[in-house]
Amino acid sequence: MMGKFPRSKQIGASGKSVSATTYIAVGISGAVQHLQGIKACRHVIAINCDPGAPIIKRADLTVVGDAEEVMQALIARVGQARAQSETPEGQV
Numbered sequence: 001m002m003g004k005f006p007r008s009k010q011i012g013a014s015g016k017s018v019s020a021t022t023y024i025a026v027g028i029s030g031a032v033q034h035l036q037g038i039k040a041c042r043h044v045i046a047i048n049c050d051p052g053a054p055i056i057k058r059a060d061l062t063v064v065g066d067a068e069e070v071m072q073a074l075i076a077r078v079g080q081a082r083a084q085s086e087t088p089e090g091q092v
């Protein structure tokens with residue numbers, strides 16, 4: 001974490017525990033201290049460029065790739081899906 005996150009923003013042994021239905025770990029290695037904070041999460045999706053990262057053992061779904069590229073693609077797909085759902089029937 002390179003000292004960028006204060007304790008109040010950390011998830012894990014020295015930060016908060018979260019209980020999300022789906023937790024998306026973007027560029028998170030999956031250190032034991034971090035895993036402690038996501039024990040209660042039902043589903044974990046990992047986005048990581050290292051197929052050997054420990055988070056992958058905890059994840060239900062893993063996308064191996066560059067986080068920025070994957071997130072941009074995901075945001076674009078969500079935008080498309082939203083635009084389609086907002087288009088009135090019969091219009092393109």
Ligand SMILES: Cc1cc2nc3c(=O)[nH]c(=O)nc-3n(C[C@H](O)[C@H](O)[C@H](O)COP(=O)(O)OP(=O)(O)OC[C@H]3O[C@@H](n4cnc5c(N)ncnc54)[C@H](O)[C@@H]3O)c2cc1C
Pocket residue numbers: 001010011012013014015016026027028029030031032033034037047048049050053065066067068
């Ligand atoms: C007493 C103690 C308490 C601690 N408490 C906590 C705590 O509460 N919470 C916590 O999180 N940590 C805690 N830590 C630190 C912990 O041991 C790890 O050092 C820390 O979790 C690593 O953070 P990270 O996974 O974000 O970073 P890194 O270990 O640097 O891992 C980065 C990950 O991102 C991947 N990655 C890098 N670039 C990209 C990219 N472009 N696209 C996709 N993937 C990429 C890498 O493959 C790697 O898996 C504690 C440590 C100690 C000693």
